[in-house]
Amino acid sequence: MDALRSLVQPLVGGGGGSSMIDGMKLVVLGGTVETARRMASSGWSHFINSFFLTAHFSEEDYPYDWLMLWLSRRPEWQRSREFETTTRTSTPGFGTRIADNSFGDEDEEEDEGAPGRVKTRVVFQPTSNTTHTIYYRGHWLRVKRWRKGDTGSEVISVSVVARNNSILKQLVLQAKKEYEAEAVHRIQIYFADCHGCWRWTDSRHKRPMSSIVLNPGVKEMLLADTKDFLKSEKASDVPSRKGDSYTRLSTATAFSVSPPELVLTGYLLYGVPGSGKSSLIHAIAGELMLDIYVVSLSSSWINDSTLTTLMGRVPARCIVLLEDLDAAFTRSTSRDGNATGNPEGKTEEKTTEQPTTTTSSSRRTRKTEQLSDVNTLSLSGLLNALDGVAASEGRLLFATTNHLERLDPALSRPGRMDVWIEFKNASKWQAELLFRNFFPSTDEDDVPIEGDLDSIELPTTPPSPSAGSSSSSTLFSSMASAFSSVPASPSGSASPLSPLPSMPDGLPMRERTSSTAGQSPRSGKDKARSRTVSDVGLQNQAYQPPPVEDEIMEAKHSAKPLDGATLAKLAKQFADAIPNEEFSVAALQGYLLKNKSRPEAAAQEAAAWVESERALRERLKKEREARELKEKLEREQRKKELLQKEKEAAELKRLEEAEAARKAAEQTTSGPVAVAQAIELPPITLPVAPETDKENTTADNSADDDDASTDDEDDCSEVQQRITDANGTTWVSIVEGST
């Protein structure tokens, strides 16, 4: 103690120093000690860190996803004592995969009233900026999740004491393997957001192809075709560079007709809602292990540049899905029938509605301008974007629409939308298969469906549109549901197809063919993948990956399994009660879901259900018609009132102008003629007393009259015309003279 005192004494001064100097000495001492401490600590941490290898994984790249999944399964990660909870994360995989630290309401009792209810999973993840120590293959890893200051994106940093980075490589490879093993059962769904970025939205279980009920041949054809495409993409030098054209077997080969070589990239699925378009795409994505990138063209923010940016950011090997293709040019944000679908809609609006007044015209112009700001997707913009997808590394382009007739013919050019598949309401055959798929059976093997499948026509290649050029055919419509109307073609060779809908320019679809020559797909863009944490893109989710499927699976457990023969009998009974192509598959599925534990009742009550649905439709139709009529009348009434108001306003304005002019004239000159002159009124006609009266009054007022006439002669230069009418009244017309 004495030694310490003797050491400090000279620094703080002896008892004789002033207190001020003592204080300063203390400050200097404190500063020196603190600096020394900091230097020691920083030197120590540098020293320690020099033994660490650190890897950073940014959320903008795939390894981040792999690691997040890997981490979510580590007990050390789960033992963290500080958590964030989230139901949605921008991180694919994490939180939506069955991570050990996530929980959902699957344990809750099923809500009978909401069969299609989407289950929410809550994820616990350690808060960012905390360091976790995880033991991995003989090494202690220090893992920290943090946010970059400049971009705000998340980063995982993994540090380990090691001589080289092989342990980190092993870690990444293992995380990747686990991620991919998980991905085998799932597909990732990305939505476009308004910033031109792909935002991961969902991870869904694959949907088995067998759960899609379409008339035979369609699924198989599509699957074979897409597989061929991907195979050829792999086998060939990926023809993604500008100017290259690439070929693959046409859909025709699936049906053993001469295989023309085609540039074929786009699949257009069109038809009534709830007929399985999205479900089929979902199932194909699962089968081919591809993720889905969805753009809803009815989104208000879609425009040429956003679409081009988005297409440039689509990675290789995926499905690009353009939802609501018909809405592309309609400036409509709804999927209902309100959209005109007319590519010229904009022009029409401008030309047909002639503004009646300045006010209404400017209002309309303002409105149009606002719309233009919101959505300026042009046909050429869309086509460019499609060509961008077409150019490329295993990307399959799918488009869906409920309104084929609204599409522009340019969309059907080769390399854009080459295979068109129509989806109709459920046929009897589909109803039967749906029933059999829906309810569980004790028989392991599929019981062949009763009924003659021969009556269902398989898709065939359409006859060559131009004589003798079999290799130029690129397009046909495989009527997914209309086959039964046409006799089968045993060989699968060209057979009469059901009449094809006409395109807007009057050509039937199958005639829209052309050779592949000259196709120059745009060069493949960089494969940047971007996820922005923004909700805007999610507000326009027209595409809903079929949510009911899980419920169907669950339904299988809620009904007692039936033996094959009973199931077949009930399915037949059900199909007999369902009218052909009147109800969508989704509607039938909804009915079955309601009866998921009562297959017998589902079959027996189907006819009654059909009647009740018809009555409901009828009622809704009447209500809609009444509402539309009322709205129409109200619109007309409003229009009338508006016109009346505009008329009154115009009249008022005219009078005000006349009045203003009169006043102005009064100020400059005086007298009626000047006023008449100023406001360009017609000559003033004044009645005068008949001659006799005049004579009588002349005597009395002669002096005045003389004065007046003198005044008139002096002041005015008008000419007076006297006219006597049938009643004997004399009118004097005063007309401006020319003195």
Ligand SMILES: Nc1ncnc2c1ncn2[C@@H]1O[C@H](COP(=O)(O)OP(=O)(O)OP(=O)(O)O)[C@@H](O)[C@H]1O
């Ligand atoms: N052909 C089908 N096979 C199996 N399930 C179907 C079929 N059609 C419809 N469904 C069921 O109906 C629901 C809606 O189907 P989906 O979304 O695929 O229809 P869609 O034709 O894409 O409709 P929209 O045009 O409105 O997008 C899904 O749950 C799906 O399971």
